[in-house]
Amino acid sequence: MVAPPDNDVLWARSLHHSHNGSPALSGVSLGVREGEILAVSGARGSGKTTLLRCLSGQLVPKEGEVWFNSTAVHTMPPMQRERLRRDRFGWIDSDPVLVPELNTWENAALPMLLRGSSRRAAKAAAMEWLERLDIGMCARKRPHALLQSQRQRVAIARALVSTPSVLFADEPTAPLYAADRSQVLRTLTTAARSHRITVVLATLDDEVATLADRTVVLVDGRRVGALRPAEAEGQAACSLSV
Numbered sequence: 524m525v526a527p528p529d530n531d532v533l534w535a536r537s538l539h540h541s542h543n544g545s546p547a548l549s550g551v552s553l554g555v556r557e558g559e560i561l562a563v564s565g566a567r568g569s570g571k572t573t574l575l576r577c578l579s580g581q582l583v584p585k586e587g588e589v590w591f592n593s594t595a596v597h598t599m600p601p602m603q604r605e606r607l608r609r610d611r612f613g614w615i616d617s618d619p620v621l622v623p624e625l626n627t628w629e630n631a632a633l634p635m636l637l638r639g640s641s642r643r644a645a646k647a648a649a650m651e652w653l654e655r656l657d658i659g660m661c662a663r664k665r666p667h668a669l670l671q672s673q674r675q676r677v678a679i680a681r682a683l684v685s686t687p688s689v690l691f692a693d694e695p696t697a698p699l700y701a702a703d704r705s706q707v708l709r710t711l712t713t714a715a716r717s718h719r720i721t722v723v724l725a726t727l728d729d730e731v732a733t734l735a736d737r738t739v740v741l742v743d744g745r746r747v748g749a750l751r752p753a754e755a756e757g758q759a760a761c762s763l764s765v
């Protein structure tokens with residue numbers, strides 16, 4: 524095993540993965556610098572989710588290496604990977620899953636409560652994020668009383684509340700109305716930049732790519748290009764080879 528370059532917080536080499544025999548990743552390598560916002564784009568089924576799940580330790584790739592700082596993630600025992608995910612990573616899915624018995628602020632505060640923070644501190648941190656995401660007025664509502672777009676904001680607040688080192692977001696704006704998308708994306712990227720949170724963001728949304736520092740493009744499980752924001756605006760027309 525070769526250790527990753529010092530300036531990459533996250534580093535993957537030659538990842539291969541298949542689901543029930545059908546290939547999802549075929550030799551993807553990439554590095555993500557600390558504080559960088561990296562967009563992963565590609566058509567449906569191109570392997571974006573599988574890549575994020577491998578990078579975040581949810582999935583162990585069939586072949587290849589994943590490193591977080593100087594720690595090998597792909598060789599970690601399951602409990603240690605679980606701890607890494609809980610303590611250092613945040614995750615936002617396109618379909619927000621909240622705990623139905625908890626109200627909005629408790630859902631957002633959950634990572635801090637699970638780590639043993641006091642209710643008062645956890646609530647204060649959760650409320651700060653809920654206000655920034657324009658959902659503070661729903662703090663006492665349960666998930667069933669919220670719109671899908673409001674539930675997604677709660678899931679975003681929950682992912683940010685404990686200031687993770689790396690935030691993985693898998694099509695985070697998918698359940699939002701177009702009018703909401705821009706505001707939520709800008710809140711997310713501004714928060715990440717101000718807190719030096721590294722972000723890896725899978726997306727089909729061109730606006731995401733323009734807010735990112737860099738975009739990598741997947742086609743059929745292979746990495747076919749890297750774009751800077753100015754280029755990303757016209758990415759649909761691009762076909763780059765690495």
Ligand SMILES: Nc1ncnc2c1ncn2[C@@H]1O[C@H](COP(=O)(O)OP(=O)(O)OP(=O)(O)O)[C@@H](O)[C@H]1O
Nearest residue numbers: 542543546547565566567568569570571572573574
């Ligand atoms: N659990 C699974 N079982 C079987 N095949 C899967 C599974 N998850 C993904 N796949 C397949 O692996 C390939 C890559 O899927 P993946 O979800 O990583 O792509 P994606 O780019 O995130 O797609 P989408 O934008 O639709 O979420 C696809 O062909 C998909 O059908």
